[in-house]
Amino acid sequence: MTRIEVTGLYKAFGLQQVLRGVDFEAAQGTCTALLGPSGSGKTTVLRSLNTLEIPDQGVVRIEDVSVDFTTMPSRKERDRLRAQSAMVFQAHNLFPHRTVLENIIEGPVIAQKRPREEAVADAKVLLEQVGISDKLDAYPAQLSGGQQQRVGIARALALKPRVVLFDEPTSALDPELVGEVLAVIRDLAGQGWTMVIVTHEVRFAQQVADQVLFLDGGVIVERGPSAQVIGDPQEARTRQFLARILDQV
Numbered sequence: 567m568t569r570i571e572v573t574g575l576y577k578a579f580g581l582q583q584v585l586r587g588v589d590f591e592a593a594q595g596t597c598t599a600l601l602g603p604s605g606s607g608k609t610t611v612l613r614s615l616n617t618l619e620i621p622d623q624g625v626v627r628i629e630d631v632s633v634d635f636t637t638m639p640s641r642k643e644r645d646r647l648r649a650q651s652a653m654v655f656q657a658h659n660l661f662p663h664r665t666v667l668e669n670i671i672e673g674p675v676i677a678q679k680r681p682r683e684e685a686v687a688d689a690k691v692l693l694e695q696v697g698i699s700d701k702l703d704a705y706p707a708q709l710s711g712g713q714q715q716r717v718g719i720a721r722a723l724a725l726k727p728r729v730v731l732f733d734e735p736t737s738a739l740d741p742e743l744v745g746e747v748l749a750v751i752r753d754l755a756g757q758g759w760t761m762v763i764v765t766h767e768v769r770f771a772q773q774v775a776d777q778v779l780f781l782d783g784g785v786i787v788e789r790g791p792s793a794q795v796i797g798d799p800q801e802a803r804t805r806q807f808l809a810r811i812l813d814q815v
Contacts, residue, residue, distance in 0.1 A: 567593060567594045568591050568592070568593055568594070569592055569593060569594040569595075569596075569628065569629060569728060569729060570590075570591060570592040570626075570627070570628055570729060570762070571591050571625075571626075571627040571632075572588060572589060572590050572591070572611070572614075572615070572624065572625070572626055572627075573589050573624055573625045574587055574589060574623060574625065575587065575588040575589070575611065575614060575621050575624035575626070575635075576588075576621060576622045576623040576624055577607075577610050577614065577619060577621045577622050578622055583784060584605075584607050584610050584784050585607045585610055585611065585614075585621065585624075585784045586607075586783070586784040586785050587624075587785065588607070588611055588624070588781075588784070588785065588786060589786070590779055590786065590789065592729075592760065592762065592777070593760075593776075594760055595758040595759070595760055596760060596761075596776040596777065597755045597759075597761045597762075597763065597774050597776050597777075598761070598762045598763070598775060598776065598777050598779065599762075599763050599765055599771035599774070599775035599777075599778045599779070599792065600612065600762065600763065600764045600778075600779050600781060601766075601768065601771060601778060601779070601780050601781070601795075601796075601807070602781035602782050602787075602807070603782060603807060606781040606782045606783065606784070607781050607783075607785075608764045608781050609733055609734075609764055611764075611781070612653075612731050612733055612762060612764050613733075614626060615628065615647075615651055615729070615731060615762065616647065616648045616650075616651045616653060616731060617633075617639075617644040617647055617648050618653070620635065620638070620639075620644075621635040622635065623635055623636055624636075626647060628647060628650035628651060628728055628729055629650055629728045631646050631647050631649075631650050633646075633647045649727075650727060650728045650729060651727045651728060651729040651730065651731050652673075652721075652722035652723070652725045652727040652729075652730055652731065653722065653731045653732075653733065654715070654718050654719050654722050654730065654731065654732045654733065654735050655718065655733055655735075656733055656734045656735065656737050656738045657738050658706070658711075658714040658715055658717070658718045658738075659718065660706040660714055660717060660718065660721075661706075662705065662706050662707060663705075664705070665702070665703050665704060665705055666693070666698070666701050666702055666703070666704050666705075666706075666709075666717050667686065667689055667690075667693075667702050667703065669706070669717060669721055670685075670689040670692065670693070670717065670720050670724050671685040671686055671689050671724065672721075673721065673724060673725050674688070674724050674725065674726075677725075678725065685724065688724055689702075689720065689724055690702070692720040692723050692724055693717075693720055695720070695723075695750075695753070696716040696717075696719055696720050696750050697716065697746075697750070698713050698716055698717065698720075701713060701717070710743060711738065711739045711743050712739055712743030712744075712746045712747055715735060715736075715738075715739065715743075715747045716746070716747060716750055718735075719735075719747075719751070719754075723754075723759075728760060729760045729761070729762060730759055730760070730761045730762075731761075731762050731763075732751065732761065732762070732763040732764065732765070733764050734764055734765060734766065735747055735751065735763070735765070736748060736765070736767060737766065744767070748767065748770050751763070751770075751774065752770075752773070752774055755774045763775070766811065768796060768808065768811050768812060771792060771796065772792045772793070772796040772797065773792075774792075775792040776791070776792070777789065777790065777791060777792070778790065778791070778795040778796060780795055780799070780801070780803075780804045780807065782803050782807070787801050787803050787804060788801045788803075788804045796808060
């Protein structure tokens, strides 16, 4: 079953055309990795899925909610689409004056109007899942960067989204903390969450992603199973990019 369908996505910032007709689909329970050089449009695609960026043209459908951006969609339409997904950002974006528990239940209680008791119970299960159940009452400043990012993941999952979006989830972490966050994402993939990940961790994408989209210049240059795109790329531009990235590992 197709969970995400993107058709004809265009986006410009001023005179810079960032997306030039992006099309892709993602099935329910799969992980899609977006790879490409800086400025290729990866993050703009990701942010278009939940209307943090408003495309100039194109259609985004998640589950049964579809928005056509040919004309500016209403706030209600954008909110309906955004409610289908949850974002995990590069820099955690936790509320510094609230505990781990309070950070996680904020969305379910305030935005989704769910009972606090239910949200708390769910939060405790999620913290166990991401391996920091002992940090329930801690504040973000008392956590390592990897622990903060795992709280960010639990906060996203607490919204019970159809799709989880990850924007370079390890780029702000010290190298020794990257593995613990990638392990959590790997577990989520194994549990069947539908995920779209912008990442520079090529080997991780090869292990976890069901499909890889390689973007350059605002278009998808190559797409396919991770073993093919990363292990045996067909396009010269993909080979050039991977050779440079993997040479740095």
